[in-house]
Amino acid sequence: MGKRIHNFNAGPAALPLSVLDEIQEELLDFKGSGMSILEVSHRSKWFDDVMNEAVERTKRLLNLGNGYRVLFVQGGASLQFCMIPMNLSLGGRPVDYINTGTWSTKAIKEAKVQGKDVREIASSEDRNFSYIPKDFQVDGDAAYLHFTSNNTIKGTQWAQFPDSGDIPLICDMSSDIMSHSFDVSPFGLIYAGAQKNIGPSGTAIVIIRKDMLERVPENLPAMLKYTTFAEKDSMFNTPACFVIYTISLVLKWLEETVGGLETMERINREKGAVIYDFIDQSDFYTGTADKDSRSLMNVTFRLPDEMLEKKFVEETLKEGMGGLKGHRSVGGCRASIYNATSIDAVKALVEFMGEFQRKQG
Numbered sequence: 569m570g571k572r573i574h575n576f577n578a579g580p581a582a583l584p585l586s587v588l589d590e591i592q593e594e595l596l597d598f599k600g601s602g603m604s605i606l607e608v609s610h611r612s613k614w615f616d617d618v619m620n621e622a623v624e625r626t627k628r629l630l631n632l633g634n635g636y637r638v639l640f641v642q643g644g645a646s647l648q649f650c651m652i653p654m655n656l657s658l659g660g661r662p663v664d665y666i667n668t669g670t671w672s673t674k675a676i677k678e679a680k681v682q683g684k685d686v687r688e689i690a691s692s693e694d695r696n697f698s699y700i701p702k703d704f705q706v707d708g709d710a711a712y713l714h715f716t717s718n719n720t721i722k723g724t725q726w727a728q729f730p731d732s733g734d735i736p737l738i739c740d741m742s743s744d745i746m747s748h749s750f751d752v753s754p755f756g757l758i759y760a761g762a763q764k765n766i767g768p769s770g771t772a773i774v775i776i777r778k779d780m781l782e783r784v785p786e787n788l789p790a791m792l793k794y795t796t797f798a799e800k801d802s803m804f805n806t807p808a809c810f811v812i813y814t815i816s817l818v819l820k821w822l823e824e825t826v827g828g829l830e831t832m833e834r835i836n837r838e839k840g841a842v843i844y845d846f847i848d849q850s851d852f853y854t855g856t857a858d859k860d861s862r863s864l865m866n867v868t869f870r871l872p873d874e875m876l877e878k879k880f881v882e883e884t885l886k887e888g889m890g891g892l893k894g895h896r897s898v899g900g901c902r903a904s905i906y907n908a909t910s911i912d913a914v915k916a917l918v919e920f921m922g923e924f925q926r927k928q929g
C-alpha cells in the first residue's frame with residue numbers, strides 16, 4: 569500500500585480507513601453475489617439491503633423516529649438549494665433565509681431566481697461572514713427558515729440552532745451532519761452533500777418531515793419532487809449506488825466503532841480544542857472566525873502574510889499533510905477536521921505549526 573497522508577481536505581474529504589478497507593475486501597464479490605457493488609442491479613436484494621441499512625442507520629443515529637423520511641437525491645447540496653423553494657414554499661408565502669456565507673448566499677440566489685418572496689432576516693456579511701448572527705426576528709408568516717449549520721468556507725458554525733417557533737427550520741448540514749447529536753423536532757428538512765462528513769460525492773442525503781411532503785406541488789418535473797423520491801424509496805431512477813453503499817459503511821462505523829454521535833461530538837470537541845488552543849496562545853497564527861462562532865469542522869486561520877501562507881502550505885505537503893490551503897475565495901489556510909480525521913492527525917498538524925513558527929521567528 570502507498571503511504572497515506574493526513575487528509576485535511578474540505579470535500580471530498582477523509583473517510584475512515586476501516587471503511588476503505590471494507591470496500592476493498594468485498595469489492596470483487598459483494599456478499600456472495602459474485603459481483604462488485606458497482607455491478608449489481610439497484611433492483612436486487614443486495615442493493616435493497618444496502619439502501620435499507622443506510623436509511624435505518626441514519627434514523628437511529630439522529631433519533632428520527634417515524635416522523636421523517638430519509639431520501640437520497642442526486643445533484644448534491646446545490647440541487648437542494650433549488651428543490652427546497654420549489655417544493656416547500658407554499659405558493660405565495662415568504663421564505664426566510666439567514667445568510668452566513670458562500671453557501672447560504674447560493675441557496676438564497678436559487679430561491680430568488682424562481683421568483684420567490686425571499687427575506688434575508690439576518691446576515692453576517694458586514695464582517696465577511698466571520699460570525700453567526702444573534703439578533704434577528706423570525707416572522708410567523710414565513711413558509712420556512714433556512715440556514716447553514718456549518719460554514720465550510722468561512723469556518724463558522726451554529727453553537728445553538730435558531731429558534732423559529734412554529735416555522736419549520738430547513739438546514740444545509742453538508743459539512744457537519746453526523747458530527748454531533750441534536751434534537752431534530754424543529755426541522756422540516758435537513759440536507760447534506762455526502763462528500764464532507766459521510767461519504768464520497770454524488771448524492772445528497774435529505775431528511776424530510778412527513779408533513780412537509782404535503783406541501784409539494786403536483787405539477788413539478790418528477791426528478792425535482794420530494795414526493796417522487798419518497799414514493800419510490802429514492803429509486804425512481806438509478807440511484808448513486810456506490811455512494812449510498814459507502815455512506816452505509818460510514819454510518820456503521822459511526823454506530824459500531826465510534827459508538828454514536830455523543831461520542832463523536834466529544835472527540836470532535838477534543839480535536840477542536842487541540843488546534844484552537846494552539847492558535848489562541850500563538851502570536852503567529854490568527855483564527856479568522858469570532859471565538860463564539862468557531863467551527864469544529866473547518867478551522868480557518870491566517871499567518872502574518874501571504875508569502876508565509878504559501879510557504880506553509882507547501883511545507884505541509886512535504887510533511888504528508890494535504891488540503892490546508894484556504895478556499896480560493898478567501899485565501900489563508902483551512903484545516904478541515906471532519907469525523908474521519910483523527911486526533912493524531914490534528915496533533916501532528918499542531919506540532920508542525922509550532923515548528924514552522926519557530927523556524928520563521
Ligand SMILES: *Cc1c(COP(=O)(O)O)cnc(C)c1O
Binds near residue numbers: 671740742743
Ligand atoms: C460543499 C457544500 C455545498 C455544496 O455541495 P455540493 O454537493 O457540491 O453541491 C453546499 N453547502 C455546504 C455547507 C457545503 O459545505
